[in-house]
Amino acid sequence: MRRFCSPCLSLCCLIGFFGSETRAADRLVATVHEPAPPAAPAETFAMGAAVSPAGDKLTVDSQSLLMNGRRWMPAMGEFHFSRCPEGEWREELLKMRAGGVRIAATYVFWIHHQEAEGLFDWTGRRDLRRFAQLCQEAGLKLVVRIGPWCHGEVRGGGLPDWLLAKDFPSRRDDPRYLQYVRDFYGEIGEQLAGLMWKDGGPVVGVQLENEYRGRAEHLLTLKRLAREAGLDAPLYTRTGWPTLATPMPPGEILPLYGAYAEGFWDRSTRPMPGRYWMAFRFSPLRTDAAIATDLLGEREARDPQGVELYPFLTCELGGGMTPSYHRRVRIDPADVETLALVKLGSGGVLPGYYMYHGGENPRGELTTLQESQANGEWNDLPQVNYDFQAPIGQYGQLRPHYHALRRMHLWLDDWGEALAAMPPTLPAERPVGREDHGTLRWAVRSDGHAGFVFINNHERLADLGPKRGVRFEVELPEGDAVTLPRDPVDIAAGTRIVWPFGLPLCDGLRLEHATAQWVTSAEGQGGRTVFFAATPGVDAEFVLSGVGIEVESKGRVRQEGDQRVVDSLTPGRDVALTVRTPAGETVRIVLLSEADSLALWKLEWLGRERVLLTEAGLVVDGGALRLTSSDSAELAVGVWPADDLAPKGLPRAAADGVFARFDLDAEPAPPLDLVVEQVRQAGPPREIPLGNSPKPVAAAPAAEDFAAAARWTVRLPETLDPASDPLVRIHYVADVARVSFGDELVCDDFYHGRPLEIGLRRWGHGAAAGDLSIELLPLQRGAPIYLPADAWPAFDEGKPFARIDRVELVRRRVAELKPSNDRD
Structure with missing residues (x-):
């Protein structure tokens, strides 16, 4: 897309509010100035080797990442290799690529590789080298988050027990600690030898530490040790929260940010405590005050000095949330899509999701490997389950937000380069305070000529209501006016959309605006075809301009001045309108339904x-x-x-x-029946103690508590082939569930109102051996936990509650389409 320069662009939003859903009519105004040159050019950043053997150059300036000098805006998704069996990596990475992810990110948890001092393990699911190679085969770049302290809800934050037992402090420049870090980084360097970007490999970035609030000098020491270990990368990053104790020299390490719809870590047992609501509003702030309130406490959101010297990159946009024992957060897929849209509208140039793919904790040789209060940590997490309600589940399930995010990523593939050069502008009037649900939330990104209007009418667990009579008026510097839409429309509750304006479609043809969302485009069959998604409840209109253009449409076409207006369109899979230019170029527009766009x-x-x-x-x-x-x-x-x-x-x-x-x-697939039988009633309920953390909360049950659990067995059909990747879906209500084959714990779950799914492929040996065992500890009335209101059962005279409603067998079918000469 060509760049435009102009003194300024004044954007006005006229919103007529009617009824109790909205506030009184206001005129909301925002002014978009000519984009300023980067505050810090690429030459000022002290990154590593930027050029691959093929000559591709990856750099960064204060606006965005740059690939061969052009702005690059990929999506990044977190997938922990050691939390997934190695035999499943390849297929799951292909799913990530198909979902529009271009960079995989992964923690390297020290305790997963050196549980016992002196013994490193890089085999099986811990084989970092093989994982990196498969990333490259799948067409993904890779960022390794090497700690040493990672968190990730892992025991010790990833630091091994034997290291923490030493008589010196960790996470600082103590030479005794640094010697062990040097050894660990050296092992990672050997794993990734020849796989760095400069070698033609996929590794483009290295994150140092995590959620670090000590001295910047320690992070610089870690950067030096990483480079000495051969981890020479185009990008060195850190989490942009919390504020460091001493300032980081400009350009040394990139701060990356995050936001979550709601967190498991809060001490409160109320829904949406603190400032999570702020993540659903467009804002000039990058720092989110709701992350890690257990470690960092309640605080104001405030960006550090010099933030404008860095691009707005993210590494932890919540792709879901894992329940802790005391906070059973249940994420709505709309929450995840909204977070990503709001951060993009606020100026983000790298949507990075934590987690994008769920997982399971590996089995420890000496201890279990999850975060727990029993180990002096802040929260109790499941021993095995780290599904995270992510876009891709721990057993490869594709969830609704996978599809919603893919739709967004397709748009970024088309327009990310241009969007990265478009600074954000917020209206003068924005929602005030937590309870303001009537003011429309919107923002603009524009280069002064073309751009996108971001509109969000969703907030987690809040009813924002419809917004009546919405119309944006865009006043361009040349004196023209674009009305978006031409007549006011209602924006339904839950709407989260991006509408374009001023986009060149080809030489001699411009899309003045559309009240539909651009999804993707492709060349073929004698022209370019652009696929749009209809906005539910809004009649799509396309306004086009160009000298001598011809427009054909199944809708209504009318001439207004030098523009063609097309509306009254019915979404479908056929061409909604075709435009031909005098130069012989053809652009077709397909207006898909919301469902088809997903x-x-x-x-x-x-x-x-x-x-x-x-x-x-x-x-x-x-x-x-x-x-x-x-x-x-x-x-x-x-x-x-x-x-x-x-x-x-x-x-x-x-x-x-x-x-x-x-x-x-x-x-x-022919139906197969499961035989479910209750074989043990629950014993007396346990007393729920507080845990052993600095700010204790309700403690998860210990292994011995399950002696009093109700128990069911599930007889799997003898004809079932675990290699066909079936799922067992358990609809239950209880406090905690544990699922086992014999003595082997398969999965555990802190009940939060959704069924528990178990993939049988990776447990084929157990499935072949016999029954599946389900143990449920009863849910107690008044338990000191947060649980969504609709997940609490109706207790019978206050008695503890443990029930299985049904157990389903979900059989996943696979089919391939390929040329006959490629068939086996």
Whole structure:
């Protein structure tokens, strides 16, 4: 996209408020100034080797990351390799790539690799080198978060017990501590030898420490030790919270930020305590005051001095949340999508999610490896389960926010370079205080000529209500005015959208504005096709300009001055409007329904980028499109463009709008019954003590407490093949659940109102051996925990409650579409 310069752009939002849902009518005004040059150019940053053997150069300035001098705005997703069996890494990384993630991030937990002093383990699920190699094979770059202290809800924050037992302090420049760190970093360096960016490998970044509030000099020491170990990377990062005890010299280490919809760590047992609500409002602040309130306490959100010298990068946008024993936070997928949209509208240039893929804690040889109050830490976490309600679950499940985030990432693939150069502007009038639910939340990013309007009408656990009569008026410096939309519309509660204005579609054609969300675009079949998502409850209108353009549409087309206005469109899979320019260029617009836009993918397959439409899970693996779903009817995929596929030996396709639809041959799985039997009633309820933390909260049950748990057995069908990756879904109500095969604990769960899912593929040896055992400790009325209100049962005369409603077997079906000469 070309850059435009102009003195300023005045943006006004006229919102007519009617009824009790909104405030009285106001005129909200924001002024977008000409973008300033970077406050700190790339030459001022003291990063590592930036150039790959192929000549690609990765740098950073105060505005964004730069790839070969062009602004680069990738999505980054956290996936802990040691929390997933190594045999599943490849498929899960392909899912991340298909979801629009371009950088994988992972902690390297010291205790996972050196539980006993002198014995390092880099095998199996701890094989960092193999994980990095698979990232590269999947087309992902990699950021390693090497601690030494990581947190990640791991025992000791990742520092081994034997190290913490030494008679010297950790996390500071004590030479005795640093010698052990040097050894640990040296091991990581050996694992990643030849895999750094400068070597042609995927590793582009190294995070040092985590949530560190000591002296900056210690982080600089860690940076030096990392480089001495061979970890020479284009990017060195740290978490931008909390404030360091001494200032960091400019340009040495990049601060990355975060925000969560709600956290497990708060001491309160109320919903949405503290300042989580601030994450749902556009703001000039990068620092979030709600992260790590257990460690850092309640505080005001305040950015450190000199923040403008760095780009607004994030590494911990909450992709979900893990429940702790005392806080059973249940995340709505809309919360996750909203966090990402709000941070982008506030100026973010790297959406980085923690977690993007859930996991499970590995089995320790000496202790369990989760954070616990019994170990003197702040919270009690499940011994095994670290699913995190993430976009991709611990057993590879794709959740609704996976699809919502993918839609956003597709847009960033098209417009991220331009968006990174567009500073944010907030309106003069914004919501005031926590209880202001009537003022519309919106922001603009613009280069002074083109841009995007970000609109959010969702806040976790709050009813913002519809906003009536919304209309944005954009006054351009040349004196033109763009009305967005041309007539006022209502913005429904829960809406979270981005509307474009001033975008060049091709030479001689400009999109003045659209009241629909750009999803993606691709070249093919004699032109460019752009896929938009209709905004629920809003009639889509497209306003186009260009000398001599011809517009055809199934909707209404009218001329207004030198512009063409297209509206009265019905969302669908066919072309909604076609525009041709005098130079012979063609642009087609497809207006998808909200549901179809969430089923849209764009991946390179058979030699070119293609837009794909399927409700199934989807990855590209070489020449194959691999679809996965528990519903055989979903094993179909629409492909565009498809005009070159006929010679490739694919099955016959049917027309489905612009798509060529392939229905893959997958017979429905025959039903298999589970036999569920209760074999033990619950014993007397335990007294729930406080834990052993600096600010203690309710303590999770110990292993011996499960002697009084109610117990069920689940007989799996003898014909079930665990290798087919089935799930057992347990609908239950209790305090805590533990699931085992024999003496082997498979998963545990702190009940929070959602079913517990267990993937059987990785437990095939146990599944073949016999019954699944489910133990439930009863939930007690008045337990000192936070649990969503609708998750509490109706207690019978106050008696503790433990019940299994049903146990399902969810069978995941797989089908592939690939050329006949690639078939086995």
